[in-house]
Amino acid sequence: MPLVLTAILMSGCSSDLLEQEDPRGHDPKWDDPPQSISIAINGQSSTFPPGLDENHNPYLDFIEKNTNLDVQVMLPPVNGYVDKLNVIMASGQLPDMINTGSAAFLSNYVKQGALKPLDEYIDKYGPDLKRLIPQEAWDQVTMNGKIYAVPSLNEVMGTQIMYVRKDWLDRLGLQPPRTIGEYREVMRAFAENDPDGNGKADTLGFSIADQLGRTAPIFGAFGTQQNSWYERNGTLVYSATLPETKKALAFLAELYRDNLLDPDFPLNTTESLGDKVASGKVGLYAAAWFDTRGPIERSRANDSRANWIPLDYPTGLDGQKGTYGISAVRSYNVVPATSDRAEAVVKLLNFIGGKGNKTLKLGLENEVWSSKDGKMVTDFEQHNKHLYRGIYSSLCDTVVPEVTKQRLDSLGERFRLWDNVQSIHANLIKAHYTGAPTPAMGSYNFKLLKIQDDYFTKIVMGLSPLDDFDRFVEVWKQEGGDEITKEINDWYAAQRR
Incomplete structure (x- = not known):
């Protein structure tokens, strides 16, 4: 069942989550002394207020009081995090739980027999996990x-939504674009017709990030997305090998040839793309849903005329449109086979994803936020001071729509965060493979993605002819793609039995 639908269906029972344990209240009474467990998690470059750290702060106190656990937190370096986890796995000094965002890490260590199966512990100690995590996510682990x-x-469940400077459209007498052809004309006007009125040729028609980042709505107009698996004639095929992808690359290559696409896109990080938006060089791009509080807000601060509005997703010739649907799973919590504390790990995660969810996600009530006239009001100074709580809440994030809406609206309704998310969810092009990473994926994906990026970037820049796409498809198959495709379709066949 899709995550969004699952979240809606479970809203009737989510009142349990809104009655949170009080982190400032009484200690539950436990008959047994606290059980110690150690966990290695991603610190997300978080900073702690003076006197606090990952093992001494009110959010960890909140977790420990309500689970009767003594949690020892390890924060491997954020840079090279997965590499450090590999070192830990080889060290013989393993924690009881490791959190990783790497599907390959999960796949590789399952193959090696280095991780513990968790079924019996989840059945016994994870009632909220079973209730709140959809089957689609369990399939992936x-x-x-x-x-x-x-x-x-x-x-x-997705990221990108098109945004445009309406003040630029108005200056040039243009309407908000809807079709992919209309988008091209707006790009041309923004590149050639001085939309900011400063008399200089210093604006870009359209900008994207390196590795063809921030192009999901463009690919959507051709009925596909990058790095997904779709059904074609009863089997699953990799999206990057489809004719639809070749058409999307041809469109981007035409933009580049006609000087409508940022010529420096291969050098654009997400941050540098945001800087171009904020500085007034870009007036049309595929924004992340939260960019209205980031580069778009900085653009407004830099230029009071900047009036950014969301757009309909560009519609292609066949009426297709949409954006990339990301995996239901953000990260994985695994228990090394050497640990005898899987029970405690599941109890910890059951609390974080269940009754502890709201406090850990939103922050301490009446300190980070409060209720006023039925709405959540955030103290942004305290919110920012308490951002480190995310290292705990993200361990087992679950989805309760009313909590999400409260949180996003409290950050400022003018940013349209909730509306942006709803627009994305209504336009997802969903992948048909939702299983765990296959062994061949673990072996070949890194190399194949590098090959794909090299071919696609050269095609868009005109350094290689469009027909090199067909060569890419053959190379992809020979370098492991055929093996991955077989495993994917074995899974698909088993799902339909």
Whole structure:
């Protein structure tokens, strides 16, 4: 069942989550002394207020009081995090739980027999996990018929939505574009007709990020997305090998040839793309849903005339449109086979994803936020001071729509965050493979994605002819793609039995 629908269906029972344990209230009474467990998690470059750290702060106190656990937190370096986890796995000094965003990490260590199956512990100690995590997510952590991780969910199932400077449209007498052809004409006008009125040729028609980042709505107009698996004639095929992808690349190559696409896109990080938006060089791009509080807000601060509005997704010749649908799973919590504390790990995650969810996600009530006239009001100074709480809440994120809306609206309704998310969810082009990473994926994906990026970037820049796409398809198949495709379709056949 899709995550969004699951979240809606479970809204009737989510009142349990709105009655949170009080982190400032009484200690539950426990008959047994606290059980110690150690966990290695991603610190997300978080900073702690003076006197606090990952093992001494009110949010960890909140977790420990309500679970009767003594949690020892390890924060491997954020840079090279997965590499450090590999070192830990080889060290013989393993924690009781490891959190990773790498599907390959999960797949590789299951193959090696280095991770503990968790089915019996989830059945006994994870009632909220079973209730709040949809089957789609459990499928992604199930291998050989066993569950090897507790998944943390993506609260938002996609990222990109088109935004445009309406003041530029108005200056040039243009209407908001709807079709892919109309989008091209707006790009041309923004590149050639001085939309900011400063008399200089210093604006870009359209900008994207490196590795063809921030192009999901463009690919959507051709009925596909990058790096997904779709059904064609009863079998699953990799989207990057489809004729639809070749057409999308041809469109982007035409933009580049006609000087409508940012010529420096291969050098654009997400941050540098945001800087171009904020500085007034870009007036049309595929924004992340939260960019209205980021580069778009900075653009408004830099230029009071900047009036950004969301657009309909560009519609292609066949009426197709949409954006990339991301995995239901954000990260994986695994228990090394050497640990005898899987029970405690599941209890920890059951609380974080269940009764502890609201406090850990939103912050301490009446300190970070409060209720006023039925709405959540955030103290942004305290909110920012308490951002480190995310290292705990993200371990087992679950989706409760009313909590999500409260949180997003409290950050400022003018940013349209909730509306942006709803627009994305209504226009997802969903992948048809939702299983765990296959062994061949673990072996070949890194190399194949590098090959794909090299071919696609050269095609868009005109350094290689469009027909090199067909050569890419052959190389992809020979370098492991055929093996991955077989495993994917074995899974698909098993799902339909």
